[in-house]
Amino acid sequence: MTPSEALAAVVSGEDAAIFGYSVAGAHLADGGRRRALTGLDAHRANRDRAAADLVAASATPPPPAPAYELPADVDSAAAARALMALVDNRLVGLYADAAAATTDADRRWAARTGAECAMRAVIWGAPPQAFPTGSVQ
Amino acid sequence: MTDPGVPASVRDTPRIVTRRQGLIGAALLGTAAVIGACSSSPTPDSPTGAAPSPSPADVVVADERALIALYDETIATLPSLRTALQPLRDQHVEHIAALTGAAPDPGPAASSAGPSAAGSSTADPKAAVQALIAAERAAMRQRIDACVVAPSPEVARTLAFIAASEGSHIPALKDVPV
Numbered sequence: 001m002t003p004s005e006a007l008a009a010v011v012s013g014e015d016a017a018i019f020g021y022s023v024a025g026a027h028l029a030d031g032g033r034r035r036a037l038t039g040l041d042a043h044r045a046n047r048d049r050a051a052a053d054l055v056a057a058s059a060t061p062p063p064p065a066p067a068y069e070l071p072a073d074v075d076s077a078a079a080a081r082a083l084m085a086l087v088d089n090r091l092v093g094l095y096a097d098a099a100a101a102t103t104d105a106d107r108r109w110a111a112r113t114g115a116e117c118a119m120r121a122v123i124w125g126a127p128p129q130a131f132p133t134g135s136v137q
Numbered sequence: 138m139t140d141p142g143v144p145a146s147v148r149d150t151p152r153i154v155t156r157r158q159g160l161i162g163a164a165l166l167g168t169a170a171v172i173g174a175c176s177s178s179p180t181p182d183s184p185t186g187a188a189p190s191p192s193p194a195d196v197v198v199a200d201e202r203a204l205i206a207l208y209d210e211t212i213a214t215l216p217s218l219r220t221a222l223q224p225l226r227d228q229h230v231e232h233i234a235a236l237t238g239a240a241p242d243p244g245p246a247a248s249s250a251g252p253s254a255a256g257s258s259t260a261d262p263k264a265a266v267q268a269l270i271a272a273e274r275a276a277m278r279q280r281i282d283a284c285v286v287a288p289s290p291e292v293a294r295t296l297a298f299i300a301a302s303e304g305s306h307i308p309a310l311k312d313v314p315v
Contacts, residue, residue, distance in 0.1 A: 095297060096297040099293050101290065107293060114297050114301045115281065115304035115305075118302065118304050118305040119305050121305065122306075128225060129228070130302050131299075
């Protein structure tokens with residue numbers, strides 16, 4: 001996998017996460033809503049960073065998908081938290097790929113950002129995993 | 138680093154989604170295959186003799202063993218924490234297995250670990266959990282550093298996953314009732 005391929009996958013994954021957080025955040029109140037908004041900001045910043053790296057490498061960042069299929073109806077606060085846990089855990093693998101494909105500062109950013117995703121997933125209620133992945137359990 | 142406190146309201150989701158395999162954008166597919174590749178591709182650097190300088194993976198393996206010893210000592214001192222701590226402890230065994238290519242060796246039972254294993258355990262549950270949080274945070278940072286200097290993309294990927302796992306242990310430990 002080339003660095004550009006890995007970063008393009010991160011951009012697409014973060015776009016999906018932005019969609020998921022936007023849907024989920026509407027079902028939370030108070031502290032949960034604030035935490036969702038903070039996570040949404042983080043995912044937007046991550047998407048922008050990966051897209052900027054692609055542009056710097058003379059590659060074109062992929063556009064967001066026209067629509068995203070949710071794995072389950074998001075009709076409650078619990079479902080909202082489960083959705084955010086899922087998207088964050090799935091991102092961990094994309095960032096691990098990006099860490100493998102890049103070097104130096106980009107690799108450090110990818111590893112650190114993947115760890116942040118895994119932390120958020122557990123905060124949203126996912127069980128910790130030895131190798132965090134977003135497979136549906 | 139996003140690491141807020143975890144109110145109880147966030148923790149009442151017992152499991153992530155239990156429906157059919159769902160898709161959230163094609164870009165998020167395929168992580169299971171990544172894990173498979175990572176855990177089935179042993180890293181090449183596990184020398185049996187003395188090396189002039191330890192590889193990043195060797196340093197991580199030694200550090201993982203120290204973390205396991207700290208968990209074992211904590212569980213031996215505070216058996217009431219076993220239910221909460223044992224799953225986290227066992228994930229470090231899986232980290233070693235992924236780095237060495239060896240089958241996971243669960244090691245001695247926690248009850249057999251003497252109180253001298255890591256030398257920093259305490260009978261105060263709150264302090265003991267705080268010590269584990271500090272150890273996991275230091276481990277996550279060290280894994281990120283090791284990832285940056287990893288000798289191969291595969292080792293870098295494995296170390297990125299391990300950093301993520303150890304980062305995720307921090308909010309889990311903060312949620313341990315002590």
